[in-house]
Amino acid sequence: MSLKDRIIQTAARHPGLLDQDIAFDIVFVMHVSAKGWILEKICRRVAEASGLTYSFVYSERNDSITAPIPRARAYFFAHYAIYASALAVHPQLHGASLFVWFTHPDFGKGIGLDDLVYALQQADLVFTANAQHASALMVMGVPRTNIRTIYGGADPALFRARPRGNGKVAFVGAYYERKQPEQMLALMRAMPDVPFLLIGPADSSVQNKELLWSNYSRFAELRALPNLEIVEGDYEDYPRYFAGIDVFVSLSSLEGGPIALIEAMMVNAVPVVTRTGFAEELVRHGENGFLVSLDAVTAEIVPLVRQALAFTGDVSRGTEAWSWAAFGAGISQAMRFPLKGRFELDFGRQHRAARRYLREGWELPETLGAWQFAPRATLLLPLQPGQSLQSLALQLQTGTIFEAGTITVRLLLNDQPLATTELQIGHRCELALSHLPPDILQPVNRLSIEVLTPPNLLIGDVPRLLRLNHINGETQPIDGRPRLRRASGAVLAVHQEAEDDATATEFLFMAGEPAEDLPAFGWNEAEPNGTWSNQAEASVVIPIAPSLKGKIRVVVNGRVYEPVRTRNTSLAITLSDGRSDATGEFKVDGSQQDFTVDYENRGGRRMIQVLIALNDISSPSELGIDAADRRRLGFMLSSITLSTLA
């Protein structure tokens, strides 16, 4: 089975977690060999700049995460190799936001291109160190909107600009073949009059000892060069070493950065660097450094190094923008998913807004939205720097569980009351806010919906107070003019629309859900994620709410049992009310997805049969997957949702 197929299968098993089940805002995941080296440093900087609660997980292997994975709203993978493999193994990752640091394309990690692209398509954001890699990912099929390029970084307080003059040329970094050690050796031999410095990691500073220069097969020759000084130290010592260099040389054949280029430019060391990583984006040839083609021979590099030694300009100007602080702030800002311009967010389970913006007080989202179970529930409204929230509208469905005909709802922004209103139970409502007081807006705002009606008026077991379906609004730049007036309170416009009756329009087939009681044929026992059919044809009869008139859209959510799919199974869904019917045929790829069939309710019927047909089904025992599991498994039905087509 391909990695992609395993990812699809694993995603279908992800456990739903409430926000209140979660320990960390973000967990950084990396291979244990990254401990103490650049990838960990990048993650530490992001973590510190984020202001979020965070944890680090170090895996002993790349094909899975070997350490316990803490529950988190988001996972940040320091390398895509472990990311792609982990998606195929750990279901819990699929319920969270996923971020990947894409260092550089390296297909020696045993991951095929198709698999990698599919995995990266599942990420909420992929961060690249340079624009070249971002372009490459877009060409490969990763959505442009999910890619961010952020340059970084070094600490300008440690790497301070100073005048050049001692004529020393430095190589910086750990030992890798791609750093072109042969080329470095040749260059130093070709320039015996120039003093060189090689700055590498100390044994104590890296877990992965293969990064030490002593692993280079010609290390003895390197060490014997009379014009080379080798220093191996902790990263904390690097500013001291950098303070003594005039020229920084990188001859690497492949880089994401190199980060040392930024460190060098910050200390005003003139870079001579190969055209890889972000070199071409930071260095303008002849203006603030020199670019070397990847196939350059030593004779071509020597004059560039001599030009760099003779260069008199200040190359440190503007390098503050590449600080670690700016880098960490840039990534952490992106990870908050700030609202931009005119925005619309849906909170159904098939959308990512719930996991990004909903905080305490909400149940797991259903297809149409998430129910509020606590008297006070919160969602985040993050804004970009320099932006203000101009307007906001919330679309809600009130529950029917109160004895009173209305409930009192109060909205608070950052704990300051905005408005209070009465809403009728069992209604669809829109609350439109304007004149949001700008003086209480912050980079991340907490909008709380408070149901003030006493809970002792609740009927039933589970307090389903309101369902948040959708929000929309607009942000605008703060340009100095007071666009928003400080009113006595935010103005709240309320629009309410009654439901015709209490007939549900969404049916869930997980264990414990009421849909278990619907008339049905050909199904196994319900499970936490849905119910498996045990016949090639299985059916269920569902009621149609009178509010659904004319043409109705029926969305069946579920997945086909994976081993069946590999034998070219086709899926057909037929809707029938005895008078009219409609059939949809689908290609199945084993993933959990929506299958949509439109149907004309000509007879105004109140019931409809949904028939799910596969040309073949099997059991895990027959397929040799699990000898003890003799159930026949066809289609895992999770939900059926009905809506009127406009």
Next chain:
Amino acid sequence: MISLPRAMKHVVVTKEGDPLCRAGRARLIWAANTAEATAALGIPCLLAGGANAFTYPVESIAGTFAAYRALEALYGVSGQFDLALLHPDPGEEAWSVDGDFRRHVLPHAAFVQTRDPRIVLACVRRRIPYIFEHHAEDYQDSFAPWDELRLASPLCLAVVAITEAVKAQLLARRVPAAKIIVLDSGVNARAALRRPEAASRWRHNLLTPPYHRLAVYTGGMQAERGIGDLMNAAAALPDTLFILAGGHDVELADWRNQMVRHGLGNVRLIGYQNHEVVCELQQAADVLIFSRAVGKRGEITSPLKVFEYLLSGTPVVAAKIPATQRLAGQELASHLYDPTIQGDLPRALAASFKAFPYRMEGYGQNIRAGEPFIWQERQRRLMDFIGDFPIKVTF
């Protein structure tokens, strides 16, 4: 202190078949910390446990390093002891006393410290000295041929009782009083390290409106631990955020249902956390809760968690049970509540908030009161109790 011949080790092992480590397993925490404490006393120590703790091969030097890293991450032990990673015999599911343990561990054992009566039996048969720790676990209580353990013989160096109540049980089983030492479980000394940055980060992120106080519970999530009382306290104190760290998925799912049913937005059920995270949360809290449901388990509850709480410096609110009575007479930042009185826990929490406002540096009297209970101190007391004894050097 005991001086062992070369290649002879103080062996620490939990129970036949146990993995070397696993999240949230109390007796595995006991083993790792006991081994660490023994090594810190200068006694060569070997910790034995199942290699099935790992989902990847550990039969190499690199794998051993990985095992040490796992122990450090999970339990906060730095691994100054040797490891024996045990495998099941062909056809078996877990390692056995007569398999890898007999072949690879016992030949190096100067003596064995264990909680498993079956391992004690193996020592008796081979005339290897042993320390038996009785923690009133079900498999210990249900062990039948108790007399065969020969707890009165010179081979038995000591019998550790986890509480006075357990000592009484042992005496009733005719174990000589001179062999019994009552030792509470210990606390990892790293809990005392101050973590101001991490604590501030937690408070900054968790104490958003409407929450003004942070109440933290760390530990198991069985009903007997009074989790229901915690839920009721959360309902009574809506401006306090309750963080419950611990428990397994099934237990957590049950409590989550209750949380939703009661409309509690101020409860977080964050599951098992690594030792470091637990320490951070404990230092971030306004109060730490040691709850217990009404019932007989309270009689044999170890006060381990109380000591860990004390070492964090954070004020403690604890259920009134035998294990926590010792808090009463001391000038500690603590309150007791009566689990038999409904509403007494929120009352005690409110009193604690009023009397002991949050201090980043912690309450010194609590920290000092927790210090005598670190694992190393526990093990030193045990070794002093045993005194010198002859070591058998052939096997």
